[in-house]
Amino acid sequence: MRDDEIYKLFQQKNVQEVLDILQEEAAEVIQAVSKIRRFGWNNKHPEADQNNLEHLEEELGDMQAMIEILMEMGVASWGNVTVAKRAKIEKLKKWSNIFKDPEGPRTAEGKTLLEMVRGRDKKD
Numbered sequence: 001m002r003d004d005e006i007y008k009l010f011q012q013k014n015v016q017e018v019l020d021i022l023q024e025e026a027a028e029v030i031q032a033v034s035k036i037r038r039f040g041w042n043n044k045h046p047e048a049d050q051n052n053l054e055h056l057e058e059e060l061g062d063m064q065a066m067i068e069i070l071m072e073m074g075v076a077s078w079g080n081v082t083v084a085k086r087a088k089i090e091k092l093k094k095w096s097n098i099f100k101d102p103e104g105p106r107t108a109e110g111k112t113l114l115e116m117v118r119g120r121d122k123k124d
Helices: 003-011 013-039 052-072 078-095 113-123
Strands: none
Touching: 013 052, 052 078
16 A cells, blocks of 8 residues: 555544544553452452453453454554564563463463463352
């Protein structure tokens, strides 16, 4: 796509709206992560129907929807996003501890994410 075509695409009102909503959803994901770090995965506000993990899942779904809408609109390329995602995973394998444990990432309590989710399912 040429620069002038990209510029015209980004000037469309619906693209601007999608970008605005994506930005809001990213902020809501940040807030949901903050609540998990402060209060725990299973903590639930007395007035909320969801625990913190369920709220994060909802916000991630909302953000993922906006990303997919941008890709369907042709603003972002499925291929480029996939390449970037794979590159990020490779960087994390090299520079983080996320993939060092053979059972996968762990929660602050030392449980694998699978153990934590299974524990949650047993309570339901």
